[in-house]
Amino acid sequence: MPHFTSPPAPQGLASRSLQAVWHPCTQMKRALVVPPLAITHGQGPWLFDDSGRRYFDAISSWWVNLFGHADARLNAALKDQLDRLAHVMLAGCTHAPAVELAERLSALTGGVLGHCFFASDGASAVEIALKMSFHHWRNRGFPAKQEFVCLRQGYHGETLGALAVTDVAVFRDAYDPLLMRSHQVMSPDARQALPGESALDVAVRAAADLEKLLQARHGQIAAVILEPLIQCAAGMAFHDPAYLRAVRALCDQYGVHLIADEIAVGCGRTGSFFAFEQAALPGQPLIWPDLICLSKGISGGYLPLSLVLSRDSIYEAFLDDDVARGFLHSHSYTGNALACRAACEVLARFKDDDVLARNRQQAALLTAAFAPLRGDARIENFRHIGMIWAFDVREPLAGFRFAERFHLAGRARELLIRPIGRTVYVMPPYLLDETLADWLAAQVRATLDDVLNQSVTDADRSPEPPTA
DSSP states (O other), rough: OOOOOOOOOOOOOHHHHHHHHHTTTTTTHHHSSSOOOEEEEEEEEEEEETOOOOOETTTHHHOOOSSSSSHHHHHHHHHHHHOOOOOOOOSSSSOOOHHHHHHHHHHHTTTTTTEEEEEHHHHHHHHHHOOOHHHHHHHHTTTTEEEEEEEOOOOOOOOOHHHOOOOOOHHHGGGGGGOOOEEEOOOGGGOOTTOOHHHHHHHHHHHHHHHHHHHTTTTTTEEEEEOEEEGGGGGGGETTEEEEEEHHHHHHHHHHHEEEEOOTTTTTTTSSSSGGGGGGGGSSOOOOOSSEEEOOGGGGGGGEEEEEEEEEEHHHOSSSOOOGSSSSOTTTTOOOOHHHHHHHHHHHHHHHTTTHHHHHHHHHHHHHHTTHHHHTTTEEEEEEETTTEEEEOOOHHHOHHHHHHHHHHHHHTHHHTOTTEEEEEEEEOOOOHHHHHHHHHHHHHHHHHHHHHHBBBGGOSSSOOOOO
């Protein structure tokens, strides 16, 4: 039986990085044993390290890359914008990329979400949405509405406001004394189904749990925040769209905002541009949240950009002669012209290339290639939606440091892949053809074989850091 071995001691760029860079989501002591990959360039779905070895970007570089690395159209748009305007402050100024991006995004909601506020990263967008909701209620004469509701196992970022509505212990617990209190309600994670239950039954139970809280505290609750269809950091926890319909109806009934965190699940990842579009029953009009947070894929994986789309009724609550009743949140790089231009090109690509239709074809190829895994007794809960695939390795088989071992074994098979706990997931760029889909599925299966056939020494039994 093969024995798990750590990578060789870091050299070159990796060694320099460990001396100078504090890496995110990383226990830096462990990074001395498992050093970072030194990536020099990318092309399409591939990344290349400083030794010339290639890796398929199976997780889209933390879910941001849509059309591959060094994409010609995105490159050209950014080069053009660079010669025009790189940045100007958005307080008291404006520019075409920001205006056009806001207009296009609003149009995708049929004008229901009419205004766009820009920021830089996902956690900032969540902070903005929380502040908007609270401040809206205060401006409307309901200052007591200052509490928030989130889902168990939910993740919304790691700044203090976002962390307060996050339920991932390894990120949250150290900072708990600094956080505002939030209400946590049952997750609709379909993996919680009791014998004889369906995903719909779990969604109904979860909605009932939320309703109990809203009945008791709606006078104090400003908003409910959730990730539509998938709680990603919870191990790609899927839920039935009926949960979204139920939460929308409950928020309407009890006068509470609904914030959709589409940072990871938006931009086509679930099969529709906005995941929340799937809340509506077939043939029925679309229903929308009150605020949508977007980041990650909106710039195609090129530049930091996030934004919050809001209903006009929220925006209008801030219109007043009193400056203090305005929404004064700001970042120096709010609405950066380069980032907005990249996002405009992303939206143009969705329209010009009918990306959602092409993604359905690509998804069918990879789903077919993954078919042998569905009957594999070593795994459970194989699931798929849009351009996301996931399965859980059975707990008795996963062993110590499963995610790290799988990541390292994947590297040996030209995969950049990072499980979440014992959940293996694939979220690739939108560039699959039949040959590549077959190769990717085969490499994931082979990596699983490699890892489950490994033996693990006591040195590898220390607690595993989170990966995603």
